[in-house]
Amino acid sequence: MSDLNLDKLPGGFKGMSEDIGSDQTTFKGVNWGKAMMWIFLLSDTFVFSCFLVAYMKVRASVVEPWPYPSEVFALEMMGVPVPLLLIAIMTFVLITSSGTMALAVKYGYEKNRKMCGWFVLLTAIGGLTFVGMQAFEWSKLIFHDGVRPWANPFGAEQFGAFFFMITGFHGTHVSIGVIFLFIFARKVFRGDFDTGRRGYFTTMKSDYVAIEILGLYWHFVDLVWVFIFAFFYLW
C-alpha cells in the first residue's frame, strides 16, 4: 500500500523535476481518474478552441454586417429592452452552480454524505436551470427573431450557424454534466461512496474522489461558458 507522504514531497520546480524523474507516478498522489479527467479537459479545450478560432476567423472575414449582440440578445422587460439580461442571469446561475459544486467536493472529502449529496443535487438543479434558460433563448431566437443556422434577418448568416453550433455544443456538455450529477447525487445518498459499492458497468469501487472528478468537469464547462459569453455577447 501507499507509504507516500504527500506533505513531505519537495515543492517548487525542483520537486516537479524530481517527480517527473521518479518511478511509478509522474503526478504524485494524483488519482488515476483525476489525471484522466485533466487530460480529457485539455483535449476538450482544443475542441472549444477550434470552434472559437473558426468563429473568430469567419466573423473577421465575412462581408455582411454582423448582428449587434446587445440588441439581438436583449429581453423586453416592461416594455424596455434590457440588453443581455437573460444571459446575465444564465451566467450567474452557472457560476453559482460552480460554487455549490466546490462545496459538494469539500463535503465529499469530509465524508459528509448528506451535505455532499444535497450540494450535488443543487448543482444539478443549477445546471438544469441553465439548460432550460438556454432552450428559452434558442426558441426566442428561432421563433421570435427568425434566426436560423442558414440565415437570419440581421445580416451575416454565419451568426446563427456559429451561435447554435457552439452554444449547442456547450449545452450538450452541460446536459451530460447534469445527467451525471443526478446519477452521482443518487449514489451519494445511497452511500455508495462510503461503502465502496462497485459500479454497475465498470465493476470498480466507488470513492468520493469521483465527486471531485465530476467537479473538475463542471468547473471546466463553466469556464468555457465564460469564453463563449465574452466572444458571443460582449464582442
Place this chain on the structure above:
Amino acid sequence: MFTGLLFLAVIIGSIVFHIWTPWWWTDIASNWSAMDDTIILSFWIGGGVFILVCLFMVYCIFRYQYKEGRRSEYKPEDKKLEKGLTWLTTIGVVALLAPGLVVWNNYIRVPDNAIQVEVMAWQWGWKYRLPGQDGKLGASNNRIISDDNPYGLNIDDPNGKDDVFVESNELHLLKDRPVKILLRSIDVLHNFYVPQFRSKMDAVPGTITYYWFEPNKNGEYEVLCAEYCGVAHYAMRGKVVVEDEESYNKWLLEQETFSSFTAKNRNNKLNKKKFVKINNLSSNKNSILKEQDVR
C-alpha cells in the same frame, strides 16, 4: 552477405536510375529556373545524405553480422559525435532553406510591369479576362454572375467597361512580359498549373488569389487543374499560347470586351444560350467524351 548485396543494389540502382532516367522535367518556359535550381540543390544535399546513410548501413550489415560469442560495443552515448552530427545537419538544413526562402520571396512579389490576367475556373473548365486599354480589371462579385454578366462585373465600375472577355479555354500571353495571374473560382477549388511555367496556385471561391511568372519561350502549353475539383478533374485542361507582340495583338483584337458583349447580348437576347452551354467550349474533345461516359 546476400542481404548487404541486395541493399547495395538498391542504392546503386537508385543512383543509376537517377542518372539515366528518361523521365525528367519538361523544358522550362518561364523565369522560374531558380525553382529548378533549388530542386537540384536539394538533390545534391539530400541525395548525398541518403547515399551516405544507406552505404553506412550496408557497411554495418557486412562488417557486424551476427557471430556467436561476439559482444557488441557498449557505449550508450557519445556527446561529441551527437553534437557534431547536430551541427552538420543544421548547416545542411540552413543551406537548403535559405535559397528556398529567397525564391519564395520573389514568387510572392509581383513586378510592377506585370500584366494582370484573371483566370476564372469553374467545374470543369477555364475562362479568362484581360484588362482593356486602361490596364485595370473591373471589380467583380460571384453573386451577380448571370447570362448577361458572365464574369459578375460591377456595372458601375468604369474600369470594367473595356475588360476583355476570353470565353474559351485558350489564353494567349506575351513573351518576356511578366504576368500576374489573378485566380477566381465560381464553385470549388481549382489550381491553374502549367508544368512548363513551374508555378501554380489554387483558385479559391470567395477570394482572389494570385501568382506571377514571365513566359520566355514561344509555344503552346497545356493547362492542368492541379487541385481535385470533382469527378471531371482530370479532364479540366486548358491551353496557353505564348507568342510575340504581333500575333498577340491580333488575337486580342478578336476578343470581346465587356461593353461589346453587353451590346451584342442585348440584341441576341431572344436566342440566348444558357450559361452552362459555355461548358462545352472549353473542355477538349476527349474530355467531353469521357464526361459523357461518366454520367
Place this chain on the structure above:
Amino acid sequence: MSDELNINKKRKNQIKTKSSAASGRGETDIDYVRPAELPEQDLYHGHSFITKWIFCQDAKVIGVQYTLTAVFTGVVGLILSWMMRMQLGFPDLFPFLTAETYYQMVTMHGMIMVVYLLTALFLGGFGNYLIPLMVGARDMVFPYVNMISFWMFFVAVVVLMASFFVPGGPTGSGWTLYPPQAILEGTPGSGYGILLMLISLSLFVIGFTMGGLNYVITILQARTRGMSLMRMPLTIWGIFTATVLALLAFPALLVSSIMMTLDKVLETSFFMPTIIKAGEALSYDGGSPILFQHLFWFFGHPEVYIVALPAFGIVSDLISVHSRKNIFGYRMMVWAIVGIGALSFFVWAHHMYVSGMSPWFGFFFATTTLIIAVPTALKVYNWILTLWRGNIRINTVMLFCLGFIVTFVNGGITGIFLGNVAVDVPLSDTYFVIAHFHMVMGIAPLMVIFGAIYHWFPLVTGRLMDEKLGKWHFWVTFLGAYSIYFPMHYLGFIGVPRRYFEMYDSPYMTSAVGMNEFISVAAFIVGAAQFIFFYNLVKSLRLGKPAGKNPWKANSLEWLTPDVPPTHGNWGEKLPVVHRWAYDYGVPGAKEDYIPQTTAPSEVKDAEVEKT
C-alpha cells in the same frame, strides 16, 4: 519519507555503493527500489466467452481486437489500391472503373490507410498490447473505458464500410475532404457517402479519445516500481507522445467534421462561399474553404507523426534487440521524439503553400518544417549508429528495420523538398507528393508494423513465425514497394498531377505510360505478397515452432512475464521491479550479452553498467 523520493541522492548512493560493492561492502543498499506508491489494481476477470473474448476488458485482448479490425480495413484499402493501379496502368480495361468509382476508391483508400489502419494499429493495437506490459502494469488504468474505446472504433469502421453500400456510394472527395467540392454535386458520394464518412470520423475521434486517455495515464501514473520515465523503452515513448498528439490534434478533425456535417445537412455556410452551379447561385454565402484546410491540417500534420512516432519508437527497440546493442543516444532519442511531437503542431500549413492562404505564412512554415528535419535526422543517425559495432542478427525482423531505414530516409529527404516552400511550388499536387508520403508514412511505418509483428508474434501466441516465408515476404514487399515509389517521384518531375483518373492526351505525359504500367504490375505483386504474410500468420499460429520464454533474448519487461503468452493481469503474483533501462546489451563484464530490466545490480556485480 521525503528523502526516499530524493532520486538524486539515491543515485549518488547507488554509485557510491557500486564502487564499494566491488570491495565487498554496502551490498544491502545496491538493489534498493522505492516501495510501491499505489495499491494493487482492481481487475475484472471475465467469466464467460463474451466477457473474455468479445466485450473483454483485458488490454491485450483489446489490442488484438484492434489489430485484427485494423488489418481487415487495411486489406480493403489494399484491394482498392489494386483497382486504382489497374485504372492508371491499364486504363479502359475494366468498364466498371469509371471516374466516379476511381475517385471513391482514392478517397477510401487514403482515409482507411491513414486513420483506420495505421493510427488504429499503432496506438490501438500495439499501444494496448504493449503499454501495460512494457511499463509493468497489470492492465490499462480504466479497462472498461478501454473496452468501449475499441467498440467505438468498431462501430466507426462499420459506418465507414456501410458507405460502400449506400445510394451514391462512398465519398469521392479525396481523403482531405476539401469543401466546397466534398459536399457538392459533381463529386461522387456527396450525399450519404460524405455524411457517413464524417460520422465515422467523429466516432473514431470519440473512441480514440477514450483509449488515448488510458494510454497516457497508464504511462504516466501506473508504472511499476523502478520504472522511471527515462528507463522506458522507446516504443513507449513513441506511443506516448503520439497519443498526446492525437488527443490534441483530433479535436480539430472533430470540429471540422461537425462543421462540415452542418454545412451539408443544414446548409450553413462555414466553409461554403457563394457558389454558382449551372448558372444559379446556391444558398451558401460567405464561408471560408481555407478555414477547413487549416483545421484539417492542424489535425493532419500531427496525424503524420501520430503514425510516425510509434514507428520510430518500435523500430528503435527492434534494432537494438536484434543488433544486440544498446540504442545509441537514448536520451537524445527521447528528446527527439518529444521535440518532433511538439514541433508538429507548428508546421501544418506546409500542406497549403499553394492553397491561396496569405503567402507570408510560407516563410514561417517553411522554417519550422525544416527545423523538424534536424531531430528527425538525428534519429536516423542514432539508428545506424546502433547498428555500428553491433552484433547484427539478420532475421526477418532486422530486415524490416533495415527496409524501414532506407524507405524512411528516402521519404524524409523528399519531405525536405516539399517542406521548402519554393521547391514545393512546382512539385505540389503532383506524383512527387504521392511518392513522398507513401514512402515516408506508407511503406516506412508498414515496414515497422511487419517487423513488430514478426518480433512480438512469439509473445502473443507463444510460437515463432516462419523465417523463410518471412524473408520472402520482406524482399518482395521491400523491393516491390521501392520500385513502385522511387520512380514515381520522376513522374512528379514531369508534372503529372495527382488524382487524375486518366493521363491520356498531354504530349509529355504519354512518356509516363510505360512507367505507369510498370508501377501497376509492381503494385499487384507487392499486394499479392501480403498474402504470404497472412498465410505465415495463420500457419505459425498452429504449427509454428514453440517460442518459449524470451526467444529474442530481449531486456524489456514484456518478455519477462511468468506465463507466455501473458495472462490477464500480466504478472502473476508480484509486479516486476525494474533496476535498469531496457538496453543493457553487450555490457562488458556481464555473463550474458543482455541484462533484463528486472535484474538487480547485485546479480550482475561485475557488469560495468554506465547508466541505470
